Amino acid sequence: MLNYFDYQHPATLDEAVKLLTQPGAKAMAGGTDLIVSIRSGMQAPGTIVDIKGIKELKRMLREVLSGGEGEV
Numbered sequence: 036m037l038n039y040f041d042y043q044h045p046a047t048l049d050e051a052v053k054l055l056t057q058p059g060a061k062a063m064a065g066g067t068d069l070i071v072s073i074r075s076g077m078q079a080p081g082t083i084v085d086i087k088g089i090k091e092l093k094r095m096l097r098e099v100l101s102g103g104e105g106e107v
């Protein structure tokens with residue numbers, strides 16, 4: 036069973052960084068690892084910051100995958 040947590044879905048990197056500076060906040064990319072560890076009681080974040088919707092990160096990933104100059 037999952038504990039209660041606040042779920043945030045920022046649209047920008049700045050917003051995500053601000054949210055992630057809060058105590059107990061954890062980034063979630065796909066959730067494969069994080070959700071499993073929350074379910075098993077290994078982690079209990081107060082806030083989950085879902086970074087999937089951040090366009091800047093998608094652009095960086097596209098640049099890296101295409102062999103461009105982007106940094107992750």
Ligand SMILES: Cc1cc2nc3c(=O)[nH]c(=O)nc-3n(C[C@H](O)[C@H](O)[C@H](O)COP(=O)(O)OP(=O)(O)OC[C@H]3O[C@@H](n4cnc5c(N)ncnc54)[C@H](O)[C@@H]3O)c2cc1C
Nearest residue numbers: 060061062063064065066067068069070071072078080086
């Ligand atoms: C059933 C299962 C099978 C797996 N099989 C494999 C496998 O075969 N090979 C393999 O290599 N791995 C495997 N893994 C591990 C998993 O793929 C990795 O842990 C991967 O990082 C999960 O990606 P995610 O995007 O879902 O991460 P999430 O679950 O979203 O996050 C994982 C951790 O990274 C943190 N995090 C996420 N994004 C950021 C960020 N931008 N900055 C800082 N911290 C961040 C989260 O807070 C969390 O603590 C498996 C995991 C599970 C549960």
